[in-house]
Amino acid sequence: IHCVCVCVYLCHGVFQNQHAHSGTNEPFMILTLPIPDKKKNKDLTLEDCLENLLGDDDTLNESNSWHCEHCDKDVLAKRSTSIWYLPDTIVMCLKRFRGGGKKDDMKDDDKDDDAPYSKKITTSIEYPIQGLDMSRFWRCDCCTKEKRCERVRCANAERKTTTSSPILDLCAVIEHKGKSVEFGHYTSSVICGDAWYQCNDDRIRRLKAIE
Numbered sequence: 324i325h326c327v328c329v330c331v332y333l334c335h336g337v338f339q340n341q342h343a344h345s346g347t348n349e350p351f352m353i354l355t356l357p358i359p360d361k362k363k364n365k366d367l368t369l370e371d372c373l374e375n376l377l378g379d380d381d382t383l384n385e386s387n388s389w390h391c392e393h394c395d396k397d398v399l400a401k402r403s404t405s406i407w408y409l410p411d412t413i414v415m416c417l418k419r420f421r422g423g424g425k426k427d428d429m430k431d432d433d434k435d436d437d438a439p440y441s442k443k444i445t446t447s448i449e450y451p452i453q454g455l456d457m458s459r460f461w462r463c464d465c466c467t468k469e470k471r472c473e474r475v476r477c478a479n480a481e482r483k484t485t486t487s488s489p490i491l492d493l494c495a496v497i498e499h500k501g502k503s504v505e506f507g508h509y510t511s512s513v514i515c516g517d518a519w520y521q522c523n524d525d526r527i528r529r530l531k532a533i534e
Contacts, residue, residue, distance in 0.1 A: 330352070333411050333412040334352050334353075334410050334412050334413070336350070336354075336406060336408050336409060336413065337350050337406070337407045337408035338350075338351055338407065339404070339405050339407035340404050341403045348407060353414045353416050354376070354413055354414065354415045355376075355416045356372040356373060356375065356415055356416065356417050356418060357375050357376060357418050358372060358417055358446055359372065361446055366447065367447070367448050367449070368449045368450065369448055369449070369450040369451070369455065371448075372417065372448060373460055377404055377405055377406065377460040405460060405461065406457070406461050409461055409489060413491060417448060418444070419499070420441040420443055420444070421441060421442055422442070441503045441504040442502075442503060443502050443503055443504070452492070452493050453492045453493070454490060454491075455490070455493070456489060457489040457490070457491060458489035458490075494513065495511060495512065495513040495514065496512045496513075497510075498510050498511070498512070510522060510523045519532065
């Protein structure tokens, strides 16, 4: 991405999609995280959502086998997605909406007979305020907070003016109140100094703790 704006500089990352003997890089500005099915007697965490996107290798089956140019045949290859270039600031979006919603879930003023309806996934997701360790999802596992990687293949070693670390702290949360993507209200909670504030349109209030 050839752009000098601050958003790209801070939030631009790169996926690496690995298939057998080859891999491709794909830029991202937002990590869109699917919410996995809730496990019995276990609360879901942000790490569970990250693993759902960037977790263990997935082995292809016969219906979606991959043609290997080195072997010149279709193989049941393993594929995986990891973060190759870790930005200083990661924007994560939980996929809380999916198709299949009912009109009964909407207010009369928001109903449209010709419009598709979404359903909100209300599963609670726990996330750390400080110390989210992204190193397990970082392709170059020799990079740590204390030691920078010197290998040419590690994109993070090429960043001369950054303090990029796999350990991240929460700085803001955007919340949606409503039953579907078609209607609702958004608020945000942001940290300023050591205090958290809720921003609700033109109203800002200090929070005793993040809610």
